Amino acid sequence: MNTQPHNRATPAVPPDEPVHTPSLLARMLDSDLWHSFVRSPVTVVSAVVALLYVLAALCAPLISPQNPFDPATLDLMEAFTPPLQANAFSGRTFWLGTDAQGRDIFSAILYGSRVSLLVGVAAVSFAALLGIGLGLMSGYLGGWVDALIMRIADIQLSFPAILIALLIFGVFKGIVPPELQDRVALYVLIVAIGLSDWVQYARTVRSSTMAEKNKEYVQAARVIGVPAPLILLRHILPNVMGPVLVIATIGLALAIILESTLSFLGVGVPPTQPSLGTLIRVGQDFLFSGEWWIVLFPGLALLILALSVNLLGDWLRDALNPKLR
Amino acid sequence: MAPPPLSPNDAPLLRVRGLRIEFPTRRGTLVAIDDVSFDVARGEVLGMVGESGAGKSLTGAAIIGLLEPPGRIAGGEILLHGRPIHALPPAEMRRIRGRHISMVFQDPLTSLNPLLTVGDQIVETILTHKPIGEQAARRRAVELLEEVGIPAPDQRIDHYPHQFSGGMRQRVVIALALCADPELIIADEPTTALDVSVQAQIIALLRRLCREHHTAVILVTHDMGVIAETADRVAVMYAGRIAEIGPVREVVKQPQHPYTRGLMGSIPVLGAGSRRLVQIDGAMPRLTAIPSGCAFHPRCGEAFARCREERPELLAAGHARAACWLYAGDNAAERAR
Amino acid sequence: MLAVILRRLLQSILVMLAVALVSFGLFRYIGDPIHNMVGQEATLAEREQLREHLGLNDAVPVQFARFVGNALRGEFGISYRMARPVADVIRERLPATLELALISGSAALLAGIALGVYTALRRDGWLSHAIMSASLIGVSLPTFLIGILLIYVFAVELKVLPAFGRSETVQLGWWNTGLLTASGLKSLILPAITLGLYQLTLIMRLVRAEMLEVLRTDYIKFARARGLSDRSIHFRHALKNTLLPVITIAGLQIGSIIAFAIITETVFQWPGVGLLFITAVQFVDIPVMAAYLVLIALIFVVINLIVDLLYFAVDPRLRVRRTGRGT
Numbered sequence: 001m002n003t004q005p006h007n008r009a010t011p012a013v014p015p016d017e018p019v020h021t022p023s024l025l026a027r028m029l030d031s032d033l034w035h036s037f038v039r040s041p042v043t044v045v046s047a048v049v050a051l052l053y054v055l056a057a058l059c060a061p062l063i064s065p066q067n068p069f070d071p072a073t074l075d076l077m078e079a080f081t082p083p084l085q086a087n088a089f090s091g092r093t094f095w096l097g098t099d100a101q102g103r104d105i106f107s108a109i110l111y112g113s114r115v116s117l118l119v120g121v122a123a124v125s126f127a128a129l130l131g132i133g134l135g136l137m138s139g140y141l142g143g144w145v146d147a148l149i150m151r152i153a154d155i156q157l158s159f160p161a162i163l164i165a166l167l168i169f170g171v172f173k174g175i176v177p178p179e180l181q182d183r184v185a186l187y188v189l190i191v192a193i194g195l196s197d198w199v200q201y202a203r204t205v206r207s208s209t210m211a212e213k214n215k216e217y218v219q220a221a222r223v224i225g226v227p228a229p230l231i232l233l234r235h236i237l238p239n240v241m242g243p244v245l246v247i248a249t250i251g252l253a254l255a256i257i258l259e260s261t262l263s264f265l266g267v268g269v270p271p272t273q274p275s276l277g278t279l280i281r282v283g284q285d286f287l288f289s290g291e292w293w294i295v296l297f298p299g300l301a302l303l304i305l306a307l308s309v310n311l312l313g314d315w316l317r318d319a320l321n322p323k324l325r
Numbered sequence: 326m327a328p329p330p331l332s333p334n335d336a337p338l339l340r341v342r343g344l345r346i347e348f349p350t351r352r353g354t355l356v357a358i359d360d361v362s363f364d365v366a367r368g369e370v371l372g373m374v375g376e377s378g379a380g381k382s383l384t385g386a387a388i389i390g391l392l393e394p395p396g397r398i399a400g401g402e403i404l405l406h407g408r409p410i411h412a413l414p415p416a417e418m419r420r421i422r423g424r425h426i427s428m429v430f431q432d433p434l435t436s437l438n439p440l441l442t443v444g445d446q447i448v449e450t451i452l453t454h455k456p457i458g459e460q461a462a463r464r465r466a467v468e469l470l471e472e473v474g475i476p477a478p479d480q481r482i483d484h485y486p487h488q489f490s491g492g493m494r495q496r497v498v499i500a501l502a503l504c505a506d507p508e509l510i511i512a513d514e515p516t517t518a519l520d521v522s523v524q525a526q527i528i529a530l531l532r533r534l535c536r537e538h539h540t541a542v543i544l545v546t547h548d549m550g551v552i553a554e555t556a557d558r559v560a561v562m563y564a565g566r567i568a569e570i571g572p573v574r575e576v577v578k579q580p581q582h583p584y585t586r587g588l589m590g591s592i593p594v595l596g597a598g599s600r601r602l603v604q605i606d607g608a609m610p611r612l613t614a615i616p617s618g619c620a621f622h623p624r625c626g627e628a629f630a631r632c633r634e635e636r637p638e639l640l641a642a643g644h645a646r647a648a649c650w651l652y653a654g655d656n657a658a659e660r661a662r
Numbered sequence: 663m664l665a666v667i668l669r670r671l672l673q674s675i676l677v678m679l680a681v682a683l684v685s686f687g688l689f690r691y692i693g694d695p696i697h698n699m700v701g702q703e704a705t706l707a708e709r710e711q712l713r714e715h716l717g718l719n720d721a722v723p724v725q726f727a728r729f730v731g732n733a734l735r736g737e738f739g740i741s742y743r744m745a746r747p748v749a750d751v752i753r754e755r756l757p758a759t760l761e762l763a764l765i766s767g768s769a770a771l772l773a774g775i776a777l778g779v780y781t782a783l784r785r786d787g788w789l790s791h792a793i794m795s796a797s798l799i800g801v802s803l804p805t806f807l808i809g810i811l812l813i814y815v816f817a818v819e820l821k822v823l824p825a826f827g828r829s830e831t832v833q834l835g836w837w838n839t840g841l842l843t844a845s846g847l848k849s850l851i852l853p854a855i856t857l858g859l860y861q862l863t864l865i866m867r868l869v870r871a872e873m874l875e876v877l878r879t880d881y882i883k884f885a886r887a888r889g890l891s892d893r894s895i896h897f898r899h900a901l902k903n904t905l906l907p908v909i910t911i912a913g914l915q916i917g918s919i920i921a922f923a924i925i926t927e928t929v930f931q932w933p934g935v936g937l938l939f940i941t942a943v944q945f946v947d948i949p950v951m952a953a954y955l956v957l958i959a960l961i962f963v964v965i966n967l968i969v970d971l972l973y974f975a976v977d978p979r980l981r982v983r984r985t986g987r988g989t
Contacts, residue, residue: 170946430883454755
C-alpha cells in the first residue's frame with residue numbers, strides 16, 4: 001500500500017482503496033450487462049447465431065458451393081432438385097435443393113443474406129445518424145427548430161414505415177430514368193428505409209438533451225466558452241448511447257424485415273442482386289406445384305436472422321432498464 | 326367506547342418474534358431484517374424510527390403480508406392474537422388485510438386509483454369486509470369522510486382523487502384504511518410527502534381516530550419529532566435490527582443506546598438554548614457490508630472489544646431495552662474505565 | 663373540453679393539408695401529367711390546349727387550392743394506367759380492404775388485450791413464457807412470410823381454405839361485401855390472420871408491459887393492503903388504468919392495419935386498395951398514389967379523433983374541471 005506522507009494527510013481518499021482502475025476488459029467482465037448476458041442462454045445463443053450469420057454473409061463467396069448469380073455456373077438440367085436428393089442427370093446433391101434455374105438454394109441464401117444485412121445495417125446507421133443529429137438540434141436549440149422537427153416527426157410517426165418507404169420508392173421511380181434505376185436502387189432502398197425510421201432516435205435524443213442541457217456541468221462548459229457542438233458531443237451524447245443502442249438493435253430487425261418486405265413486393269433491390277425477400281417472391285409461385293424448398297428455406301433464414309437480432313434487442317432493453325425486468 | 330373483549334389466551338394484538346427477511350441476489354443473499362422482535366398492544370401507538378434503509382418499511386410490509394418478491398420471510402414468526410399469520414395462504418391473508426390490519430402509504434397522490442371516485446373506492450372496501458348493502462355502505466362512506474374532516478362529504482364522495490388537495494387525499498386514504506375497523510394500522514411515513522403545515526393536522530387526525538376506534542398503530546417514520554408527539558412506545562431500528570425499544574417518554578428523555586443518543590442529539594429542541602446539534606459520524610452500513618458484532622460499533626464513540634466480536638441482544642437499560650453491551654451486567658467493570 | 667376537441671380538429675386539418683401538399687407535389691412534379699394522359703401522337707398544340715384546360719399553367723398556389731377543392735369532392739383525376747377516374751376505382755376497391763382491416767383489427771385487439779393481461783398476471787407461469795416467446799417469433803416473422811406459410815399449410819397441403827381472392831361477394835348499394843357468403847367468409851380467414859397476427863403480438867406486449875407497470879403502483883398496493891379481492895384488483899383497478907395508454911397506441915396500430923394491408927393483399931391477391939396502391943407504385947400511376955395517400959391520412963386522422971374522444975370518456979382527469987381545491 002502506498003504510504004506517502006501526504007496521503008495520510010488527506011483522509012478524503014480511503015487508504016485501503018486500490019489506486020489503479022481496473023482495465024476496460026476487466027470492468028466489462030464485471031459489469032451487470034455482462035452478467036445478465038451470461039445468465040441468459042437464449043441471449044447467448046442468439047448472439048452466436050447472429051455472429052455466425054454475419055460471418056457467413058461476409059464470407060459468402062468463400063464458403064458457398066457456387067456463385068448463384070453467375071449464369072455460367074447454372075445448369076437448367078439441375079432445376080427443381082429437392083433437398084438432399086441426387087439430381088437425376090448430374091448426380092449432384094444440394095443440401096437445400098435447387099430452384100427453377102438449377103440454382104443452389106444454400107448459395108442463394110448466403111448471397112441473399114449479404115444483401116439483406118448490408119441494406120439493414122446501412123439503413124439503421126443512416127436513420128441513427130439522422131435521428132441523433134436532428135434530436136440534438138431539436139433539444140439543444142429548442143424554439144421553432146424544435147417545433148418544426150417534432151411536428152414532422154409526429155406526422156411521420158402516424159404513418160407506418162412501409163408506407164413511407166413505398167412512397168419514397170414511388171417518387172424515385174418517377175424521377176430517375178429507367179436505365180439508371182437498377183444501379184441506384186440499392187441506395188434508394190437504404191435511404192427509404194432509413195428515412196422511415198429516424199423518428200424514434202430523434203425523440204429519445206431530444207428528451208435527454210433537454211434534460212441534460214440545463215444541468216450545471218453543461219451550463220459551466222457553456223460559460224467557459226466551449227462551443228455548442230463540442231458540448232453536445234462530449235457531454236450529452238454519451239448519456240443517450242444506451243437507449244440509442246436498444247433502438248438500433250430492434251431497428252435492425254425491423255429494417256431487415258422492411259427490406260425483405262419491399263423486395264417481396266417487387267419494389268426493393270434489383271433482381272440482379274436478390275435479397276432474401278426477392279428469393280421468397282420468386283419462390284412463392286412454386287409453392288403450388290409442390291417445390292416448397294425454394295421458398296421455405298429462404299423464409300426460415302430470414303426468420304432466424306430477424307429473431308436472433310430481436311432477441312438481442314429485447315435482452316439489451318431489459319438489461320439496460322432494470323425496472324422493466 | 327367499551328374496551329374490546331380480551332382474546333382467551335390474552336396474547337398481545339401483534340407479536341413479532343425473531344423476524345428475518347432476506348433478499349436473494351446475484352452476489353449472495355442480503356439479510357435486510359435480522360432477529361427483530363416486538364409486541365404491539367391493543368390501541369397502542371408504536372413508533373418505528375431509523376434512517377432510510379434501516380428496515381422500518383420492510384417490517385411493516387412483512388406484517389401485512391405484502392413483501393415484494395424476491396424479498397421473503399426467512400425466519401421468525403408474526404402472531405396476530407397469538408395466531409401465526411406470516412405463512413398463511415394468500416386467500417386467508419387477504420381476509421386479514423383491511424379487516425384486522427390495514428395500511429396507510431407515504432404518498433397520497435399515488436395511493437388512490439385515479440379512475441375511480443373516492444366513493445367507489447371506499448364503498449368497494451366496505452362491501453369487501455362487511456355484510457351490508459350498497460346503500461348502507463355508501464352512507465357509511467359519507468360518515469367516514471365526515472369523520473376524517475372532509476367538508477361537504479355527501480358531495481365530495483362522488484369526486485375523483487385529482488379533485489382533492491394532497492392533505493385532503495391523505496384524509497381520504499385514512500378513511501379508506503379505517504373502512505373495516507381494523508385493529509392495527511401500519512402508517513408508513515404518512516406525512517413525509519405532505520406540506521409541513523398539513524403534517525401536524527394529519528398526525529393529530531390519525532391519533533384521534535385511532536384513540537376513538539381503539540385501533541393500534543405502527544407509525545413508521547424517520548422523524549423523531551413526530552414519534553415523540555404521537556407514539557406510546559418507540560422502536561429504534563439500525564441496519565435491520567432493533568437498537569432500542571421502550572416507552573417514548575423515557576427513550577426521548579434518556580436515550581440508552583449510543584445510536585439513539587445520536588439521533589436525539591440531532592433534533593433541535595425549543596428552549597434548549599444554543600445547544601449544539603450533534604451529528605453521528607459516518608453512514609449506516611450497506612446491507613452487503615454489515616460489520617461484525619454490533620452493527621453500530623464503527624460509528625460508536627463508546628465501542629469496546631466485545632462490540633466488535635459479539636452481537637448484543639436487547640438488554641434491560643433504564644426503563645427501556647437496548648441492544649448494547651454497555652448494559653450487560655458483566656461489563657460494568659469495563660464501563661467504569 | 664370543447665376547446666380541446668376544436669384544437670384537435672384544427673390540428674387534424676393541418677395534418678391533412680400537409681399530406682395534401684405532399685400529394686399535390688407528387689401529382690404536379692413527378693413525371694409530366696400531360697405526357698401520361700395523351701399518347702405520343704398528340705401534337706404540341708393539343709398538349710398546350712390540354713395543359714391550359716387542366717389549369718397547369720396557373721400559379722402553383724392556385725393549382726394547390728384547386729387540388730384541395732377537388733380532393734374535398736373526392737376527385738383525384740384519371741388513373742394513368744387504367745384510364746378511369748381514380749375515385750371510381752377506389753370506391754370499388756375500398757370495401758374489400760375495410761372489411762379485412764376491421765375484422766382482423768378487432769380480433770387482434772381483443773386477443774391482444776386478453777393475452778397481454780394473462781401474461782402480466784401469470785408472469786412466471788410456463789404458459790406465459792411460451793406465449794411471450796411465441797410473440798417474439800411473431801414480431802420477427804415478416805407479414806408476407808406468415809401469409810405464404812398459411813397458404814402452404816391450409817391451401818396447398820390441407821386444401822381447406824382458398825389461397826387467394828375474395829370468392830363470391832354480394833353488392834349492397836355501392837358496397838361490395840364478402841361477409842354474406844360462406845365462401846367469402848372462408849376466404850377472409852387466412853388474410854385476416856396474416857394481417858392481424860403482427861398487430862396482435864404488438865398489442866399483447868404493450869398491454870403486458872403497461873399492466874406490469876400498473877401492478878407496481880401505490881394504488882394497487884394500497885388496494886391489496888385493504889384486502890380487496892384479486893379479481894377486483896386485477897380487472898377493476900388495474901385493467902382500466904392499463905387500457906388508458908393502450909388506447910392511443912392500439913388506435914394507431916389499428917390505423918396502420920389499413921396500410922399493412924398492402925402486403926397481405928399482395929400475398930393473397932385480395933382486390934383492395936392496398937393492391938391498387940402497390941401496382942400504382944410499380945407503374946408510377948401518380949394520381950392513384952396521391953389519392954391513396956390522402957385516403958390513408960384521412961383514416962388516420964379520424965381514428966386519432968376517436969381516440970381522443972375515448973380518452974375523455976375514460977379519464978376523469980381530463981373530463982372534470984378541477985374543483986374544490988384546498989386543504
